[in-house]
Amino acid sequence: MEQAQRERLGLENNSRKDDAGTGGGARLENVACNLCGSGRHTPVYEMPDRRFFREEFFTVVECNQCGLGFVNPRPAAAEMQKYYPREYYQNPPTTSHHHYLKRRFTAQAAYLEELGHDGGRKKLLDVGCANGEFPRFMATRGWNVEGVEVSESSQRITDFRVYTEEFQNIPLNEPAYDAVTAWAVLEHVHDPMAYFRKASRLLKQGGLFVFLVPNFGSVASRHLFCEDIPRHLYFFTRETVRQYLEKTGFTLEKEDNGRKIYKLAPNNWLAFMVRTRLLGKKYSFGDVPLTSKEYRRVHHLQSGIAAALKYAAYSPASVMDRMLWPVIETAQILRKSYGVSTYVARRGLTKKH
Structure with missing residues (x-):
């Protein structure tokens, strides 16, 4: 992902947990595995809250003993209401x-x-x-x-x-x-x-x-x-x-x-396969292409044919990926x-x- 685009989207990892145990203002807590109680786990990936607080990053881990996946550290229960604003529940x-x-x-x-x-x-x-x-x-x-x-x-x-x-x-x-x-x-x-x-x-x-x-x-x-x-x-x-x-x-x-x-849906499956299987590289959040909505916001575009063509030029793999969804999902x-x-x-x- 282009550096300038990430900055304008608020997706730069500038809100990691600070000395007070917070990320972007939220109080975070470290927890043991909910299923087996083990305190040993391995990081799997790190990503932000892409919907409402794009400056806040979180880590998903996997329990070394039982395989349960969970966010750790995570927002404390008292902090969670802010991540569910009213628009989260609104449907057209x-x-x-x-x-x-x-x-x-x-x-x-x-x-x-x-x-x-x-x-x-x-x-x-x-x-x-x-x-x-x-x-x-x-x-x-x-x-x-x-x-x-x-x-x-x-x-x-x-x-x-x-x-x-x-x-x-x-x-x-x-x-x-x-x-x-x-x-x-x-x-x-x-x-x-x-x-x-x-x-x-x-x-x-x-x-x-x-x-x-x-x-x-x-x-x-x-x-x-x-x-x-x-x-x-x-x-x-x-x-x-x-x-x-x-x-x-x-x-x-x-x-x-x-x-x-x-x-x-397996969004960006094609980009993931190319990077990991063909190039032999790790696929991290920084490698994820912008969604079409994010791309329009970054470039101040209105939804329409012109914007769709520009997005296809920006990320042809995303367009091909979407075309392959029915086959990939069925498999x-x-x-x-x-x-x-x-x-x-x-x-x-x-x-x-």
């Missing part, structure tokens, strides 16, 4: 967006059909329900719904019960739900183990815990700087998920690696190496072989 009220939500919610609901139909109304707790769209969708399918949402920036919900505490702190500890869902939530929290334990306590025997998380075994999550740092704090593989489930009384029933709910899904995975775990039953 367009027809295409509504169609997208319907397709996504239909795919999510299909996982809950694993519970079957016994004539009674099932009860769902959706953790990280944001503005409440998914619980409302499930209510139209006959479910009793409740939610958990801690953000002060999300819309106020009045049509069903919402707990505003952290999930592990809600005032319930008895089996009350047939299903608990957490769609792209566990990567955001400071203590994933506490969430697994709480879900185990709140589910009825045979109830389902369905959750979607980043796949740290994927190229997109591990190498291409596609994660939403520092809102994403933890990164999981099938093996680390299995360990979490075993420690908290669950049996893993299903893993879906794919893009039908959320996407983590990754077939190999179970796509950027996100959905897991279905059952509470308190022995898996049938």
Whole structure:
């Protein structure tokens, strides 16, 4: 990336942790592995918050003992609200967006059909329900719904019960739900183990815990700087998920690696492969091309054909990369190496072989 462009984007690494333990004004904390407790880990990559605070850089590490990925040091829990401004929750009220939500919610609901139909109304707790769209969708399918949402920036919900505490702190500890869902939530929290334990306590025997998380075994999550740092704090593989489930009384029933709910596209896969495989060099954040939006901002361009042509001249590899996405993503899904995975775990039953 051109030096002048990085400076104008605010992407220069000039806000590393200082003597007070801060990065760009945020108080940072060092943590041990949430899964196994080990204090030994290896740095994997470093990148900034590209969405809201581009001057703040963070390091993703991998536990040497169990392989869990996590941001370390990370912003303390009390600091996190600033990384979730109101615009984080705002979606355009367009027809295409509504169609997208319907397709996504239909795919999510299909996982809950694993519970079957016994004539009674099932009860769902959706953790990280944001503005409440998914619980409302499930209510139209006959479910009793409740939610958990801690953000002060999300819309106020009045049509069903919402707990505003952290999930592990809600005032319930008895089996009350047939299903608990957490769609792209566990990567955001400071203590994933506490969430697994709480879900185990709140589910009825045979109830389902369905959750979607980043796949740290994927190229997109591990190498291409596609994660939403520092809102994403933890990164999981099938093996680390299995360990979490075993420690908290669950049996893993299903893993879906794919893009039908959320996407983590392999942006800049081509540039990564050329640099690492052909040139034999390390691929760092400084090698990541500007996105088309960043390029227009740097060069004060309006969206249109002229800007698109200039961007293609700036980074032809990015244009070719985008054209290859369908093939690359299909291959990754077939190999179970796509950027996100959905897991279905059952509470308190022995898996049938």
